[in-house]
Amino acid sequence: MLKLISRLVGVDRGPGVSRIFKACIWNKREFRDSLYDILDLDFQTIVLSHGNIVNNDAKGLLKSIYSDLLNTQLQS
Numbered sequence: 001m002l003k004l005i006s007r008l009v010g011v012d013r014g015p016g017v018s019r020i021f022k023a024c025i026w027n028k029r030e031f032r033d034s035l036y037d038i039l040d041l042d043f044q045t046i047v048l049s050h051g052n053i054v055n056n057d058a059k060g061l062l063k064s065i066y067s068d069l070l071n072t073q074l075q076s
Helices: 002-009 019-023 028-039 058-065
Strands: none
Touching: 028 058
């Protein structure tokens, strides 16, 4: 049952962001700008609430998780 639920919300392939979370982002422009602020920081590790600690290419993982939002032209 857990595998089915994980697949439905979109977190069945390792670290990621659920479809539900993404749907709750009201101001995508501000959220994207906040992501860029985070990516400007010097970090190598992400501690996830569930799963393994990410020690390798943490920034790359964050970029890939939110690539759809980071690579989208948002309307004013």
